[in-house]
Amino acid sequence: MNTHAPADAFALPSLADIRAAADLIRGQVIRTPLLPAAQLSRLTGAKVFVKYENLQATGAFKERGAIVKLMSLDATQRARGVIAMSAGNHAQAVAFHGARLGVPVVIVMPEPTPYVKVAATRGYGARVVLAGETVAEAQIEAERIAAAEGFTWIHPYDDTRVVAGQGTIGLEMIEDAPDLDTIVCPVGGGGLLSGLAIAAKALKPSVEIIGVETELYPSLVAALKGTTAECGGNTLAEGIAVKNVGRIAVAAARTLVDDVVTVPESAIERAINAFLTLQKTTAEGAGAAGLAALFTDPERYRGRRVGLVLTGGNVDARILAAIVVRELTREERIVSIRIRVPDRPRMLADLAGIIGDLGGNILDVSHRRFFLDVHAKGALVDITVETRDADHAGEIVSALKSRGFSVVRVPVAEARL
Template identity: 40%
Template sequence: MLDLKQIKSAYERLEGVVHHTPFSYAPILSKMSGYEVYLKKENLQRTGAFKLRGAFNKIATLVESGQKGGVVAASAGNHAQGVAFAANHFGIEATIVMPESTPLTKVQGVRAFGANVILQGSNYDEAYAYAVKFGEEKGYDFVHPFTDEEVMAGQGTVALEMFEAEPDMDAIVVPVGGGGLVSGMAVAAKALYPETKIIAVSAEGAPAMRESYKAHKPIDTTSVRTIADGIAVRDTSPVTLEYILKYVDTFEGVCEDEIASAILFLLEKQKVLVEGAGAVGVAALMHGKINLSKGSKVGIVLSGGNIDVTMLSLIIEKGLMKSARKMKLMVTLVDKPGALQSFTQILTEVGANIVQIGYDRTSIDLEFGDAHVSVALETKGEEHQELIRKRLNEGGFIFREEH
């Protein structure tokens, strides 16, 4: 079983390789929650995620034992970059099998460290099966992203750094996919400060580990679907589940909207960019999933920042709509001179800024002589949007809102 000694040995191996990432007080989150909240910013780690720690520690132990061949891994991206970086550091050939849906930024990140990339399967588990077979055929050592003591030991160094900065934490909130991070951190935390609560958080779209925790036995799922691709694990690892059942105090789940709102909050209010997996802890805090005594000191791990820019754009767009800072309308006008001007005049009077507009007079659902105007507006909240609706109704305009 993994112990504190192994984690401290990993800490020594990683010295000078990984960044001691900031563990910063978060005043806005603290005020919102009533807790004293600190954020461990592993999104600022080399390769953009905590995964470098476990991958480097594992490959370092292989090198220490005389391994000189290649390594193979399966990953949605962050573990892949960690393995690629570590293999490059030690001059070992690395092949990474990634799901076909992996964001381009993560594929490029892996290739940038000189690793070979094979895209295979629709999720991590299918990529994993292919990678294991590939490794056996090539005689490569398989570097598992979580079911490996040396990998878990490397991940556990996150907790050591947190306690170095703030030794009196009441709780640590950790994202969970396969369970390697929370296993390593929990072993370290409970060995040093047994009273510290370990709160695990997963995406509801990848529920296997949480369901297994509740049932006290491994439960696999048939599919996963979540924007938190870094924790989109379909099957439960019995190895990490054993640690989680032993050390984790509570296990919470967050939905897609909660994850997206946390990403947007961190970007806008904390000036921190995280991926979906990195935001689940903050999502749990923001949406009342964490129940501790008022004033408790809470450390939340922002596990990674490798978010695809297309996904980020979508999250921002939807976030603006949900927070009533953007409004989309489809207005039916009489297709004659001045009709559009009278519509835009109302928008000018109420201070709504047009950011996009389209004019359509050919749709088959239009009466002859009518036109559709689609418009996207910058707005200043729900009261402002209600004023826009009122003024358009008073002006006799026929419109519908698009969401």
């Protein structure tokens, strides 16, 4: 039995296909808002609009394509069940809507997939199999299970119906903001980019479509050049950490996508933090890739009306907390200082008084007496302080030095070593 998608599954959907998909999913997913982002506009120099796909029930855009594909199955296929491979968001979408439609679901996920996504997928009732280090390795196991157990394959991006579902985002963006100059879209396997480009270019041929990949997984960039991508490494954007881009994506990109760019991990990290602190919304690494592109090359977008697709918000809370602290450290709103002091009563109180009088908030103190490089009558004190900004941090250090203390700045990560 051939459980894989039919040959025509790799054809590009038409605008009519995407419009039909929009009719099909109406009332089953949220028609997410496309809203101006004033603070991101001030930060980047572009006129930024954000499409909030993180508001979907499963926290990401993947529901659109999953519903279209699931509803195309016949009664026999629905009864037998479906299988998909995914780093998380496609998995949750298929599991959630499979359960809603009464279709058994098996999901194969790479072993490094964030626990929050694994737990959510299981929570929707799917059978989860963890296999391989990457999406490509997970796909091999998914294909084996599909052949052995007779499941219908639901590919996360290289399927015409899935791409048509994702393309409804392009319809909505142009309908809601017909004067957009540019749409910047994250790229993993390329299903979203393909569908969005087909819809947006059909409605407004002049709109610029730019795909964004992480530098660690430049699959589409390589495919368009006809070279083999050098992919690998830990990325915050695991949702787009794809080694093998889809055939539909390559075909669409050659004719409809104006450019595909890559962004460094540092820009993705900064973008996640900006969405959280400025827009008060959660973006996972893949979802923040579009904003990362604006950070990486701001002059390209300056003065233009730019639509960003915030594709998903399923980020591990621990990672998010670490990113926030790291950004505060970069901005010198959290600093650590090492002070050499005489070991006598009230010394810690004196230090705390100086810092407190200047408005610094002490977060952590480490007092060391027994290091061999410390005088027998002395001590080293590491203090981590919350400040207003870099100038305020400098003011605190200067005040301590003016009182005769030997003070050096140390990385926050080293303060308790």
